[in-house]
Amino acid sequence: MSEVTMTVNGRKVSGSCEDRTLLAHFLRENLGLTGTHVGCDTSQCGACVVHVDGKAVKSCTMLAVQANGTDVMTIEGLAGDDLHPVQAAFREHHGLQCGFCTPGMIMAATDMINRHGPGNLDEKTVRGELEGNICRCTGYHNIVKAILAASEAMAKGAGAKAA
């Protein structure tokens, strides 16, 4: 067993876990943050994407002990007083159905917009960037629309605080 300490959604947390415990399981089981989902065993589906030190990471590819000392943000920590623009766009454009892939999609999309800079995405780029996130419900049509809309909204200054 190992002791790990990290900042999760702005709060310092500690816990003990087996060395083999994945960050995804630590978040879900030790911290009760069940918004991070596990949809596969091979780091393909992206339902578990969180931000570690500001970068999108599949939390099933990282051991909890590797996250020791890092700053983690999960889907539960994304919204401020208002929804993050990416969350708002997913709702506005029906970018989700069953909701299971949604937290990972939103965390990956937020990172995507931040990396490219708000307003700098096009459909081809978004589709290519979503290679690591699988959705079985939406056919991606409305997810792509939502991400492009969020990118434009953020370019116009929406959610500057939350982002």
Added chain:
Amino acid sequence: MGVEGIGARVTRKEDKRFITGKGRYTDDMVVPGMKHAAFVRSPHAHARITNIDASAAKGMPGVIDVLTGKQIKADGIGNLICGWMIHSKDGTPMKMGAWEPMATATVRYVGDAVAVVVADTKAQARDAAERVEVSYEELPAVIHAVEAMKPGAPQLHPEAENNLIYDWEIGDSAAADAAIAAAAHVTEVDIVNNRLSPNPMEPRATLGVYDAAEDHYTCWTTSQNPHVARLVMSAFYNVAPENKLRVIAPDVGGGFGSKIYIYPEEIVCLWASKTTGVPVKWVADRTESFMTDAHGRDHVTKVRMAFDKDHRITGLKVDTIANLGAYMSLFSSSVPTYLYATLLSGQYVIPAIHANVRTVYTNTVPVDAYRGAGRPEATYLLERTMEIAARELGVDPAELRRTNFIRSFPYQTPVIMAYDAGDYDASLDAAMKAADWAGFPARRKEAESRGMKRGIGMSCYIEACGIAPSAAVGSLGAGVGLWESAEVRVNAVGTIEVLTGSHSHGQGHETTFAQLVSERLGVPIDSVSIVHGDTDKVQMGMGTYGSRSGAVGMSAIVKALDKVEAKARKIAAHLLEADEGDIAIENGELKVAGTDKAVPWFQMALAAYTAHNLPDGMEPGLKETAFYDPTNFTFPAGCYICEVEIDPETGKTEIIQFVAADDFGNIINPMIVEGQVHGGIAQGIGQALLEGVHYDETGQLLTASYMDYCMPRADDLPSFDLSHQVTPCPGNPLGIKGCGEAGAIGSPPALINAITNAIGTENITMPATPQKVWVAMQ
């Protein structure tokens, strides 16, 4: 239409919890004292179990117990059943082999459950499962249905000689033969419909909780139909009587059919909770999902279609062999029969149709309904055959379809179905216009100048949804009725709860059902809550599959609302001293028509509960229940057109455009309907281009992860061009037909027709991978 009523593009009420990580799925549930299960599964496709030694596993850290099939059998838990009886054409009943929740003597597919470990943590349970020593005597295995029928093939169940489950037919064989004999042209096609894994993103999971003090069980489960699960577990598996078994399907992360069925794991976890005295949770990993979730499709079919000299279809003869896997899953028998062969008339006048269907056991996971369930198989063979016939006859594929369209309704097909309404020209016209069909030759020429092969293909599909009149399906062998229930509770302050037997696992019922109430009562959708998925809250229901929640589930709500409105009118008339017939309900008020007299909705509701001033003899309260049994299936239909470009150097197909023109009847929320079509098309494109389950010859599953089974990714797909043509369904009060499966039904033949158009050969099977396309072009 109000801003939130029928036809409004309202954003979803349920979204807030999903986009903020507050959804509550089965794996998110934690109860005090909860422990974790891991299953020991067969590594062999076919073997006799000679010994199970759990002694080492029982000594592992955290292990509470290791339980086997012999123990669950000794406790009287029954075998899994198939709930739809099909008789062979010789009158004998289907041959249902025993499916034990955990195998006691023989395993029949890789993944068949043999034992279960219950331990403090999931990791400990899995570690211990590795240490359960099961000795097997391997038996020869058979994977393909055609092989399984051959003399000398390995035999799976003693009940089923030559692995044959049933040999069933529908239609008039002699008439179809005569049409073929007299035909001016016969198109013959061999069709393979590839085997698929449904793959909802949430893996199956269950949490079984036994309360010894109350002798009561609670089953949290990833189900599309919790009431059916309770019924089957009570009536057939002997888990507990219905009043001692609560089944809860909370947020469920997609189903697509695979979560209709009751699997061994729910039964085992409930029983294990009683046996061990602790709540037991099991969550599949993705490899377990691939190994144990019911697969879909897997048909091999010979088709002969006869035409007269004017290109009118005169007859159709279909011979299908369907692989049902190692055991008969809950509704498996109905899929290649009544959900398939009854749709073989398509959108066409076909005077004589005959289909013969043989279903077969193999050493593979059970096959059952997957999005579309039988209708994609029917549509694929019809629309491939129509396309090939058009090419053989040298006529335009659209014109061949038009020549044969049904245009007079109601239309009785030779295969049971009576189509009630439709306009197939309208969707064909809309799709061709949207796709700029006329401009295709120029686009092909331009592609050729770049060295690319360009193709275009269409498919005109019909499906039967809204299953179904209970008496009708009962006469065809269904073990259940297929009605739906609704209860509308008006609270004393006027807010409304609608309890429905439908289950939402992505379909957006919490929004669309509330829109219906808003339309009827003029109240905002925020004051309406939809309750579903819990057998303690909703008395009974049949669940969600077969695109039935709108046509059947909402019709039940309409019936309950009729009763609520009738009573509300009486109360309002009494309060306003007006005639009941003069009361109109609108904008949250009950008004006396033609006057300014009105009572607000909430005040009427309060009066119903204070009961200080009600009409003589009226019971207090305002709550009504209705059960709705449909009078017919509904018949959504449409036309899909796909245009592709293929790189001859690599064989890679790029979808340039995909057009869908659908007739779903009336639409409650266009945004949600479009989303359903998007998702269906993506799954259909997946089937046609990317997906396929593969077992090797020994029965090892080669596609057991997302590294091997190719799921559609965002960059495999284009954006879709959608339109709706509306012929309201005359059979239900809202005129709804259903939209959940159309995309998966209509899209595979459109895509394959486009690919074969591009490469100039028909010789390609799904999935049309770059390798297959490249080989076909050589």
